[in-house]
Amino acid sequence: MKGSAAEVAPAEEPQPARPQVVLVGNPNAGKTTLYNALSGSRARVGNYPGITVDVRAARANFGDVVADLLDLPGTYSLAARSAEEEVAVRVTLGHGGEAPAAAIVVVDATALTRSLYLALELLETGLPLVIALNMMDEVEASGATIDSAALERDLGVPVVAIAASKKRGLSALREAVERTLSEPSRPASPELAYDEATQGDVESVARAVTEVWPEEGASTRRSQAWARWALLSLGGDELTDIPARLREVTAEVRERAEVSGRDLEDALIAPRYAFLDAITERALTRGLPRKSRTDRLDSVLLHPAWGLGAFLLVMLVVFQALFSWASPAMDAIGEGIGATQSALQAWLPPGVLTDLLTQGIVGGVGNVLVFVPQIALLFLFVGFLEDSGYLARVAFVIDRLMRSVGLHGRAFVPLLSGFACAVPAVMATRTIESRKDRLLTMMALPLMSCSARLPVYVLLISTVFVANRAVLGPISLGSLILFGIYGFSTLASLTAAAVMRRTVLKGERPPLVMELPPYRWPQLGNLLRAVGARVRSFLVDAGTIILAMSVVLWALLSFPKDHALEARFEAQRADVSAAQAPSPERTRALAALDADEAGAQLRASAAGHFGRLIEPALKPLGFDWRVGVGLIGAFAAREVFVSTMGTVFGIADADETSAPLRQTLTRARREDGSLLFTPLSGISLMVFFVFACQCMSTLAIVRRESGSWRWPALLFTYMTGLAYLFSLLVFQIGRALGYS
Amino acid sequence: MSRRSRPLAFLLKVNITNDVKSTRTLSALPPGQKAVVQRVGGPRALRRRLMEMGLLPGTEIEVIRAAPMRDPIELSLRGYRLSIRLAEAAQVTLAPPVELSSTVATDDHALEQAA
Numbered sequence: 001m002k003g004s005a006a007e008v009a010p011a012e013e014p015q016p017a018r019p020q021v022v023l024v025g026n027p028n029a030g031k032t033t034l035y036n037a038l039s040g041s042r043a044r045v046g047n048y049p050g051i052t053v054d055v056r057a058a059r060a061n062f063g064d065v066v067a068d069l070l071d072l073p074g075t076y077s078l079a080a081r082s083a084e085e086e087v088a089v090r091v092t093l094g095h096g097g098e099a100p101a102a103a104i105v106v107v108d109a110t111a112l113t114r115s116l117y118l119a120l121e122l123l124e125t126g127l128p129l130v131i132a133l134n135m136m137d138e139v140e141a142s143g144a145t146i147d148s149a150a151l152e153r154d155l156g157v158p159v160v161a162i163a164a165s166k167k168r169g170l171s172a173l174r175e176a177v178e179r180t181l182s183e184p185s186r187p188a189s190p191e192l193a194y195d196e197a198t199q200g201d202v203e204s205v206a207r208a209v210t211e212v213w214p215e216e217g218a219s220t221r222r223s224q225a226w227a228r229w230a231l232l233s234l235g236g237d238e239l240t241d242i243p244a245r246l247r248e249v250t251a252e253v254r255e256r257a258e259v260s261g262r263d264l265e266d267a268l269i270a271p272r273y274a275f276l277d278a279i280t281e282r283a284l285t286r287g288l289p290r291k292s293r294t295d296r297l298d299s300v301l302l303h304p305a306w307g308l309g310a311f312l313l314v315m316l317v318v319f320q321a322l323f324s325w326a327s328p329a330m331d332a333i334g335e336g337i338g339a340t341q342s343a344l345q346a347w348l349p350p351g352v353l354t355d356l357l358t359q360g361i362v363g364g365v366g367n368v369l370v371f372v373p374q375i376a377l378l379f380l381f382v383g384f385l386e387d388s389g390y391l392a393r394v395a396f397v398i399d400r401l402m403r404s405v406g407l408h409g410r411a412f413v414p415l416l417s418g419f420a421c422a423v424p425a426v427m428a429t430r431t432i433e434s435r436k437d438r439l440l441t442m443m444a445l446p447l448m449s450c451s452a453r454l455p456v457y458v459l460l461i462s463t464v465f466v467a468n469r470a471v472l473g474p475i476s477l478g479s480l481i482l483f484g485i486y487g488f489s490t491l492a493s494l495t496a497a498a499v500m501r502r503t504v505l506k507g508e509r510p511p512l513v514m515e516l517p518p519y520r521w522p523q524l525g526n527l528l529r530a531v532g533a534r535v536r537s538f539l540v541d542a543g544t545i546i547l548a549m550s551v552v553l554w555a556l557l558s559f560p561k562d563h564a565l566e567a568r569f570e571a572q573r574a575d576v577s578a579a580q581a582p583s584p585e586r587t588r589a590l591a592a593l594d595a596d597e598a599g600a601q602l603r604a605s606a607a608g609h610f611g612r613l614i615e616p617a618l619k620p621l622g623f624d625w626r627v628g629v630g631l632i633g634a635f636a637a638r639e640v641f642v643s644t645m646g647t648v649f650g651i652a653d654a655d656e657t658s659a660p661l662r663q664t665l666t667r668a669r670r671e672d673g674s675l676l677f678t679p680l681s682g683i684s685l686m687v688f689f690v691f692a693c694q695c696m697s698t699l700a701i702v703r704r705e706s707g708s709w710r711w712p713a714l715l716f717t718y719m720t721g722l723a724y725l726f727s728l729l730v731f732q733i734g735r736a737l738g739y740s
Numbered sequence: 741m742s743r744r745s746r747p748l749a750f751l752l753k754v755n756i757t758n759d760v761k762s763t764r765t766l767s768a769l770p771p772g773q774k775a776v777v778q779r780v781g782g783p784r785a786l787r788r789r790l791m792e793m794g795l796l797p798g799t800e801i802e803v804i805r806a807a808p809m810r811d812p813i814e815l816s817l818r819g820y821r822l823s824i825r826l827a828e829a830a831q832v833t834l835a836p837p838v839e840l841s842s843t844v845a846t847d848d849h850a851l852e853q854a855a
Contacts, residue, residue, distance in 0.1 A: 005781035077792040114794040232788055265784065294821075298805075298814075307808045396823050399808035403825070511786040511828050512812055513793060516821040556840040 019181050022062070022092050024122070025106030026115050026703040027074030028517035030134040033165040034106055035071040038174075053085060057532075063178035067101070076114075077492075078121045079232040085283030086239055088231070093125060100696070102180045104173070109133045109146055109161070110518065113273070113280045119155070120272050126186045126227040129157045130176045137163040138518070143287025154279040156188040163243070165523060189221055192275055197260075198267040200226045201253045208249035208363045228268055237241055281536065290502070294389075294518040301393060311397045314390065315416055322374055322420035323451060331375035336364030338490040354560065356551070367636060368543040371423045372535055372699065378417055378424040379534045380527060385413070386431060387522035392514055399512055405494045408432050408502030409512065411441040416449030419486075422698045426705055427534060434510045439706060443500055443715055446698050447485050447493035449690060452638040455656040456689050459642050463665045465684030489690045496718075504714070515570055531703045545700035553636050554608075555694070558642075563606040569597040591652060599650035599738065607632045624670050624680030634694040641694075680739045684731040691723035764836075766801065766811075767829035775834040780848040782831030795832070796819045 020305065023038075027030040060069040070605035072088040079085075103122055108114040119131055133148055152159040158176040162169030184606075194202070205227035210217025217223045224522055234250045238676035257264050262372040301310050341358040385391040395409030403410050410432045432438045437509050449457075461478045469477045501509075573593055582585040602608050611628035618628050626648045632646030645656025646661050649668065654661040668676040691701065699712040706712070749841065754839050769775055777799045795817055804814040804821065812825040 079788060108820075113817065113818050114820060117792060236785060240765045265788050265791055266780075266797070270790070270796055273791075273794060273796060302805060302807065311808075327786050377824060392823075396812060397809075398812070398826070400807060400811045511783075511789060512823065512825045513786070513828065514823050515793075516814060516823050518821075568803045593758070640801070 019101035029108040150283040212243040359555040405498040409703040418445035444497035449489035459656040549696040595652040622731040680734040693719035766832035778832040778835040
């Protein structure tokens with residue numbers, strides 16, 4: 001556990017000794033709302049080094065004391081398994097770095113005993129605490145009362161009743177934190193009744209803790225807290241940076257306990273709950289049992305029949321939003337980029353630098369910005385679903401289906417979003433708790449046919465088939481093929497998940513133990529901040545990679561320039577201009593020359609050469625080098641395949657519905673004189689697009705979310721491998737059966 | 741109940757012992773019924789997680805409902821709602837009922853299991 005808490009703190013100026021206050025609590029306890037209320041608008045997202053877990057930090061005032069407030073990922077206990085929980089533990093316990101001056105534990109007062117468990121674990125470590133008893137408005141509304149003074153007496157730390165969403169109790173909380181910060185003292189140790197044998201185990205491990213982390217051995221209380229943590233957390237975990245010696249000793253002690261028939265989980269956890277049950281008993285007066293709003297909503301939303309209907313309706317809205325509501329903004333971005341490019345081209349002298357700026361850089365910026373509307377919309381929806389409590393129900397409803405392919409119920413929304421675009425969908429995997437589940441979802445969802453593949457399918461279907469021929473009543477051949485492709489891609493994605501669950505991401509499937517929080521109205525401010533943070537993190541972390549790749553790709557498609565070719569076309573243009581008076585025909589002839597030149601230049605470019613180089617590999621799939629160039633161009637974004645084919649075949653401004661491009665493609669022949677685009681090679685190419693990872697943005701975002709290049713490399717390899725294999729099978733089997 | 745517990749017996753190759761017929765597990769508790777947890781079994785990660793979430797021996801628990809596709813199930817314990825899969829619920833052994841109200845239900849249950 002090397003990373004230090006200090007790295008997370010904003011580091012623009014040399015830090016004076018500003019105390020650090022961490023905000024910890026269960027998921028759904030209202031931690032984010034409290035963080036936003038305490039920090040004002042100065043929040044900032046930091047990324048914890050090495051793993052992609054966001055830790056937000058901001059300056060906050062507690063009376064006269066200015067402190068750095070850190071918002072940690074929600075966790076139910078300190079026994080860390082996932083990356084999020086590990087971050088929470090590292091920073092809270094300040095291991096390897098500076099320990100925080102104090103922690104605010106946000107406790108969901110509607111689930112008092114369970115939420116206090118985390119507070120108790122922290123109390124055992126000796127960290128100065130303030131307990132914020134949140135959701136007190138809901139407790140009161142249910143007719144219950146909580147005696148916070150009694151809790152304060154029993155726990156020995158300040159307990160402040162608040163309602164963060166209503167900004168109630170915040171000044172009392174600030175005062176309590178200020179007192180804790182200005183008179184630092186260790187809270188009294190809670191008196192927990194661990195049995196003698198367990199205490200012996202804890203002491204054995206505590207000795208190893210002191211050995212490997214001398215600074216933690218300074219106090220017995222702290223080394224024993226670490227020892228209990230190790231006994232519960234180590235073994236079968238995903239934790240990094242744990243000294244081997246500590247692992248060994250912990251494993252030995254656990255084995256000893258097992259042999260003598262002692263249950264360490266029970267022995268360590270039960271005394272804590274016994275203590276908490278006793279203090280809750282004294283502090284909590286329950287109201288009369290009655291049907292809550294959540295119960296009434298759930299009797300519909302989780303109803304065997306209505307529940308599925310509601311689920312489908314909600315998912316339909318999300319899907320529709322991603323698919324169509326984002327397009328006006330995406331079109332506007334495209335137009336804006338186009339306008340900027342032409343303005344710059346008109347204003348700057350022609351030349352390589354101007355081309356680099358307009359086509360390379362401005363075009364690349366467009367490639368990045370075009371994702372923003374979908375990302376913003378998706379996270380608005382995901383945030384709403386999450387904060388309202390429905391996202392947990394989505395997982396509850398669909399888990400049975402998802403589990404059959406080894407995915408978590410929470411993978412459903414990301415997978416569905418994959419139909420629109422893999423980039424926001426990969427970002428949405430963050431709502432999945434375990435890293436393994438998240439990686440699995442990330443690796444499988446790019447196979448869902450995204451909206452960028454649609455123009456390619458449309459072009460190919462209309463080129464090689466009579467797309468509007470009716471086959472089944474009103475259903476046309478084209479839509480039937482398209483439907484087949486979508487079904488096929490979904491099947492491919494789910495199969496890939498099932499296979500990877502058994503191979504590269506093998507391991508014990510994490511159990512589903514998921515809280516179904518009460519329904520609550522999401523706070524608009526929280527939603528917008530979350531959307532802003534996601535968009536910013538996309539622009540900074542993935543956007544820069546996408547931009548760089550765009551420029552490289554542009555260079556590959558534009559260089560080297562063939563100057564002899566340029567001169568020849570210049571001469572032809574001069575001839576045309578000289579021979580004809582200005583007329584529509586002359587303009588057309590000049591435009592045709594421009595398109596021919598673009599095609600010739602592309603053929604002479606690095607990408608053109610590369611296309612020819614890989615042609616022998618593409619031939620068995622039914623493609624030639626021109627398709628190869630298209631595939632290289634499509635790496636910028638799949639729909640670019642269409643315009644690249646337009647350039648290769650000398651058609652200006654082609655899109656998937658343009659008749660000239662379709663006609664040219666229909667007539668295009670291979671070198672041996674056979675037709676290039678037949679139904680068979682068309683299907684082969686569509687199959688290639690179903691599987692191939694023709695998208696640098698997906699690779700960039702997977703790099704960002706997985707934290708290493710290993711996963712995007714694997715993604716690219718397996719998808720391209722499958723694409724090649726299936727195209728080969730389609731074309732060769734088709735040929736063997738006598739299709740052309 | 742029995743239609744639920746049977747597919748489970750086949751899913752759980754481990755931890756199914758001979759006495760499975762005589763003990764009640766959480767997976768067999770019908771919606772609307774309460775019971776007290778006697779033992780939490782299963783893999784270590786699951787046991788720790790359940791216990792840390794407050795589901796441990798002695799805890800009173802009620803099954804609220806099953807998901808539309810029958811699995812997972814929703815539980816009420818310690819004033820909050822938790823969902824777990826049936827496979828995991830099968831690892832939770834329930835204490836023999838002592839309250840009068842649930843005795844009748846348990847007799848039914850025993851009959852069904854015997855059948």
